[in-house]
Amino acid sequence: MVKALLGLCALVSVATTLGIVVALFLPAFEFFREVSLRDYLTGTEWAPLFLQKSFGVIPLIVGTLSVTIWASLIAIPLGLGAAIFLSEYARPRLRATLKPALELLAGIPTVVYGYFALTWVTPHLESAGLDVGVFNALSAGLVMGVMIIPTVASLSEDAMSAVPRDLRYGAYALGSSKLQVSTRIVVPAAVSGIVAAFVLGISRAIGETMIVLLAAGQQPNLSFDPREAVETMSAFIAATGAGDVPTGSVEYKTIFAVGATLFVMTLIVNAVSIRLVGKYREVYE
Amino acid sequence: MSIAAANVPLQSGRKRGVWRGRIFVALLVLSLLVGFVALGTLFFDVLSKGVAYVDPVLLTNSPSSDPAVAGARPALLATLYLGILLILFTVPIGVGTAIYLEEYANRDRWYNRLLELNIQNLAAVPSIVYGILGLAFLVRGLGLGRVLLAGALILTLLVLPTVIIAAREAIRAVPSSIREGAYALGATQWQVVWRQVLPAAIPGIATGSILALARAIGETAPLILIGALTFISFNPTAMGPFTALPVQIYNWTKLPDPEFKALAAAAIIVLLIMVLLLNAGAIWLRNRYQKRW
Numbered sequence: 001m002v003k004a005l006l007g008l009c010a011l012v013s014v015a016t017t018l019g020i021v022v023a024l025f026l027p028a029f030e031f032f033r034e035v036s037l038r039d040y041l042t043g044t045e046w047a048p049l050f051l052q053k054s055f056g057v058i059p060l061i062v063g064t065l066s067v068t069i070w071a072s073l074i075a076i077p078l079g080l081g082a083a084i085f086l087s088e089y090a091r092p093r094l095r096a097t098l099k100p101a102l103e104l105l106a107g108i109p110t111v112v113y114g115y116f117a118l119t120w121v122t123p124h125l126e127s128a129g130l131d132v133g134v135f136n137a138l139s140a141g142l143v144m145g146v147m148i149i150p151t152v153a154s155l156s157e158d159a160m161s162a163v164p165r166d167l168r169y170g171a172y173a174l175g176s177s178k179l180q181v182s183t184r185i186v187v188p189a190a191v192s193g194i195v196a197a198f199v200l201g202i203s204r205a206i207g208e209t210m211i212v213l214l215a216a217g218q219q220p221n222l223s224f225d226p227r228e229a230v231e232t233m234s235a236f237i238a239a240t241g242a243g244d245v246p247t248g249s250v251e252y253k254t255i256f257a258v259g260a261t262l263f264v265m266t267l268i269v270n271a272v273s274i275r276l277v278g279k280y281r282e283v284y285e
Numbered sequence: 286m287s288i289a290a291a292n293v294p295l296q297s298g299r300k301r302g303v304w305r306g307r308i309f310v311a312l313l314v315l316s317l318l319v320g321f322v323a324l325g326t327l328f329f330d331v332l333s334k335g336v337a338y339v340d341p342v343l344l345t346n347s348p349s350s351d352p353a354v355a356g357a358r359p360a361l362l363a364t365l366y367l368g369i370l371l372i373l374f375t376v377p378i379g380v381g382t383a384i385y386l387e388e389y390a391n392r393d394r395w396y397n398r399l400l401e402l403n404i405q406n407l408a409a410v411p412s413i414v415y416g417i418l419g420l421a422f423l424v425r426g427l428g429l430g431r432v433l434l435a436g437a438l439i440l441t442l443l444v445l446p447t448v449i450i451a452a453r454e455a456i457r458a459v460p461s462s463i464r465e466g467a468y469a470l471g472a473t474q475w476q477v478v479w480r481q482v483l484p485a486a487i488p489g490i491a492t493g494s495i496l497a498l499a500r501a502i503g504e505t506a507p508l509i510l511i512g513a514l515t516f517i518s519f520n521p522t523a524m525g526p527f528t529a530l531p532v533q534i535y536n537w538t539k540l541p542d543p544e545f546k547a548l549a550a551a552a553i554i555v556l557l558i559m560v561l562l563l564n565a566g567a568i569w570l571r572n573r574y575q576k577r578w
Contacts, residue, residue, distance in 0.1 A: 003389045006382070007389075010382040010390075013404050013445060013446065014400065017403050023417055023420075024421075082313070085310075086317075102320060104561075105320050105323075105324055107496075107564050108327070111534050112503070113327075115550070119330075119334075119546055143323075177302050179309045183309075200409065207412070208411070210535065214535065214539070234411065237417065238509050241416065241509065242512075247425055255417065259413070263414055
């Protein structure tokens with residue numbers, strides 16, 4: 001009796017997954033009855049709300065990747081650096097204060113980061129002499145990178161802390177410096193967890209919405225130029241969903257087609273991470 | 286002789302090593318600092334622009350096209366209601382799932398392993414996708430409409446995996462000797478869970494739930510999708526249209542008028558105070574009641 005009731009609670013998350021799959025793919029299939037999958041995946045113009053409709057998703061994917069690349073360039077090196085410091089150099093008490101403080105970065109609501117990117121970072125990029133537009137991929141990407149630092153740092157640090165002390169002591173006994181122990185022993189030994197942290201960070205960047213909606217613009221753009229405005233998949237979904245598109249219209253169904261594309265992309269990224277982790281995992285006794 | 290000759294390159298090599306080590310540490314500290322400097326800049330920027338607008342008008346007035354009298358009362362109230370509903374929905378379902386997985390489920394069964402994998406995967410699904418789920422099923426499918434309850438349900442599903450994972454860790458941390466002791470005294474499985482395991486796991490569960498609440502009240506994208514981006518000048522009800530504080534911030538930030546940007550900064554201060562207080566509360570709770578078995 002109790003077990004059945006508790007099992008029912010557990011079923012909620014199964015129902016959520018099923019719900020997501022059905023909610024995304026059923027309307028997406030209907031969409032692809034009206035627009036050919038080939039035009040969608042290979043088309044280079046995205047204009048679903050214009051009179052002359054066009055449904056090529058590539059500009060949205062380029063926009064998403066453009067922002068994600070800048071976010072990764074910030075978050076991966078800085079997150080890894082922070083993790084090495086916390087795991088190998090910081091004393092326990094310093095780590096106990098720094099780690100929650102760093103995680104505060106991940107707790108700031110994304111709309112606040114969006115505000116910051118639009119009203120502080122972009123003007124400062126301009127005054128630094130960069131020819132950026134009011135909306136641009138660079139400022140959204142940089143701020144998103146800062147937001148993801150704790151994700152990368154925290155998971156990488158966990159992986160490094162799990163490397164057995166003996167490996168470090170062995171390397172020290174052979175005359176290694178702390179730098180050598182960190183970069184040649186600990187990081188390689190923890191590489192599966194570190195890569196998983198990178199990939200999780202990237203997958204968060206792909207799906208992040210508010211920063212790009214506010215700071216990167218809503219203009220489909222087939223360009224990797226970081227100074228230009230782009231529209232990401234997530235920004236398109238939010239902007240179109242917020243508007244009053246009539247249920248059942250092609251415009252309405254684009255939300256689901258793009259949502260399904262985003263969902264599949266994050267799934268692939270996550271699957272790659274699981275594969276990598278499995279491949280390079282070191283098993284210690 | 287030969288020893289001295291061998292010493293020279295060795296020592297200069299060591300010196301180089303020392304410098305390399307110092308530069309390396311400096312780089313590591315720098316990478317940690319970037320995040321903190323960015324956070325500090327953000328706080329300073331928002332405070333300097335918005336603090337003049339944090340006043341009774343902001344807290345008690347309705348939004349308006351005139352920035353001088355515009356406030357965020359409906360959005361604030363809605364965020365409050367969303368938070369209360371969220372806790373009411375999330376905690377029982379999340380803790381129930383965690384108890385099922387930790388205390389009742391047989392790990393060897395394929396469906397229980399699938400359940401665990403499913404929860405891990407759900408935690409990585411972008412929040413905007415939950416918005417799509419809400420739009421398709423709650424707002425249009427069930428015909429619930431663009432109401433506050435739909436928002437609360439979507440936020441519940443969004444943070445449920447986090448709560449489940451936190452609750453499982455808290456339950457797992459209760460040593461099995463406590464369970465075995467209770468069984469030895471003739472307790473049933475439910476009595477063990479209800480009177481021994483759960484009370485011991487409450488601090489961990491509460492910490493996880495508060496962190497989930499802090500995350501949920503800042504969520505914007507899924508609420509925009511289910512229609513929270515509207516002009517609301519009256520107090521929200523569970524079955525009525527709504528807007529929430531982060532959505533109000535988005536709305537004001539988008540407007541070109543710099544006075545509305547300052548209002549957005551003021552609303553951000555209010556939101557950040559709420560989020561930071563919740564985070565601080567969670568950390569305090571964790572440190573205060575953390576048990577070492």
